[in-house]
Amino acid sequence: MGERIVVDAKGMACPGPITKLVKAYRKAKSGDIIEIYATDPGFKPDLEAWIKRTGNELVEISEEGGVIKAVIKVTAK
Amino acid sequence: MTERILVLGAGPGGLVSANLLALHGYDVTVVEKSEYHLFQPGMLWIAFQGHPPEKYMRPVKDLVKPTVNLVQGKVAEVNLAERTVTLEDGRRLDYDRVIIALGAHLDYDAVPGHSSLVEEFGDYFRGADYAARFWSHFKAMSRGTLVIAAADPLYKCPPAPLKAAFLAAETLRRRGVKDSVSVVLALPFIHEYPSETVAEIVAPKLREAGVEVKTMFTVDSIDAENRVIYSLEGESITYDLAAVIPAHKGPAIRLLPEEARDDDGFIKVDKYTLQIEGYDDAYAVGDCNNAPTSKTGVTAHLGAEVVVERILGFDSRFNGRTNCPIVTDGEASFVISTYDHPPIPVKFSIFKRLLEDAFIASYWSSLRDPEKWSPIFRAYFEATDPSRVGGGW
Structure with a gap:
């Protein structure tokens, strides 16, 4: 089992959330789960582009009360 | 007794703070490790267009008002609870208030192979001498691939790699070798710029300049021997010459208490007052703080003005304003x-390039005599406030 890394990027405007994700991804190992929370509406398309490029797995993406939650499984490292 | 204010660092944030406070009669001491102040964007012009480094350097002593005490030394420790600053040579300084303006620490060890790369070719971040070293390689380049990249999405002056690419392409064109040298701009962002609005404006300009853009390319390691850069996202680029922006961290000092910093070592401040969390006698301005805005000279300058006004008793607030110039061949835009x-859409124009040239020309004077320039800058910043010109300029 990998580690679960929680990243809080709420209240950060573009490109804050992706910046935080890249920082977390640098430290992550294969099998880790990155759970990121963001409020920037631009985060969703950015994340999808990032997943497509890096080939990691998007396990879950949901939105509740203006907060986007994304769960990513690190598979490409 | 006159209040003793200690200003750590003589970059734009430190100099503006110190010179304004001296004007108001405070007992101000500036601690700076270097003898010279470097206009940091000048490194782009040194590295990619061969400007002489001296053009962008001035002795620190010529940039402080006569009543400011200047201490040459390197800060080792700041103890916020004890109100003391210790220098590397052991000297200890006490203060009534402290303004930390030490900038960001450039970490060339974060990415394997980076220190070999920068020692071989130089770059446009580490210092004027490294920029001159880069130029000595770039000016002789007549074929192959020039790669401009970054080790992390967070760095000073967000448009810096774009400016580097534009200035490099211009030099190659003037030398008549643009067709045999490819300029590859590899960026850690989703688009050509962190903000999509800006990316849409800058993308056609990059195409026009013949710059090849790779997005989502965050440098993970550099094989300096075989000249390959690998990205965190799983790609690689082969280079003949490369400049990689290093990872940025908070200042390399001991800061007590340790909770005053975030995970990357940046000093935690209230983003409006720039006061260090939990201390009403300590501020952090410019690149060394964690305010969620760009790390640039403009934000340091404006932040310093806010801190000074607060010390004078006004309820000033920093609004995070940026004014980052993007220059191409003969034109400019601002972020x-x-x-x-x-960021609002700001079209490229010759007028904005003239404005940027005017900002650069006023740089030294605006640090030494900020009070003379404040009304002009204020008029400019008010006239171009995003809430006023939100539709574009």
Whole structure:
């Protein structure tokens, strides 16, 4: 089992959330789960582009009360 | 007794703070490790267009008002609870208030192979001598691939790699070798710029300049021997010459208490007052703090003005304003945003390039005599406030 890394990027405007994700991804190992929370509406398309490029797995993406939650499984490292 | 204010660092944030406070009669001491102040954007012009380094350097002593005490030394420790600053040579300084303006620490060890790369070719971040070293390689380049990349999405002056690419392409064109040298701009962002609004404006200009853009390329390691850069996202680029922006961290000092810093070592401040969390006698301005705005000379300058006004008793607030110039061959645009307003669309024009040249020409004077320039800058910043010109400029 990998580690679960929680990243809080709420209240950060573009490109804050992706910046935080890249920082977390640098430290992550294969099998880790990155759970990121963001409020920037631009985060969703950015994340999808990032997943497509890096080939990691998007396990879950949901939105509740203006907060986007994304769960990513690190598979490409 | 006159209040003793200690200003750590003589970059734009430190100099503006010190010179304004001296004007108001405070007992101000500036601690700076270097003898010279470097206009940091000048490194782009040194590295990619061969400007002489001296053009962008001035002795620190010529940039402080006569009543400012200047201490040459390197800060080792700041103890916020004890109100003391210790220098590397052991000297200890006490203060009534402290303004930390030590900038960001450039970490060339974060990415394997980076220190070999920068020692071989130089770059446009580490210092004027490294920029001159880069030029000595770039000016002789007549074929192959020039790669401009970054080790992390967070670095000083967000448009820096774009400016580097534009200036490099211009030099190659003038030398008549643009067709045999490819300029590859590899960026850690989703688009050509962190803000999509700005990316849409800058993308056609990059195409026009013949710059090849690779997005989502965050440098993970450099094989300096075989000249390959690998990205965190799983790609690689082969280079003949490369400049990689290093990872940025908070200042390399001991800061007590340790909770005053975030995970990357940046000093935690209230983003409006720039006061260090939990201390009403300590501030952090410019690149060394964690305020959610761009790390640039403009934000340091404006932040310093806010801190000085607060010390004078006014309820000033920093709005996170940026004014990052993007220069191409003969034109410029600015990345204008605040905490409350994302970057607005600002078209490239010759007029904005003249404006940027005027800002650069006023740089030294605006540090030594900020009070003379404040009304002009204020008029400019008010006229171009994103809430006023949100539709574009």
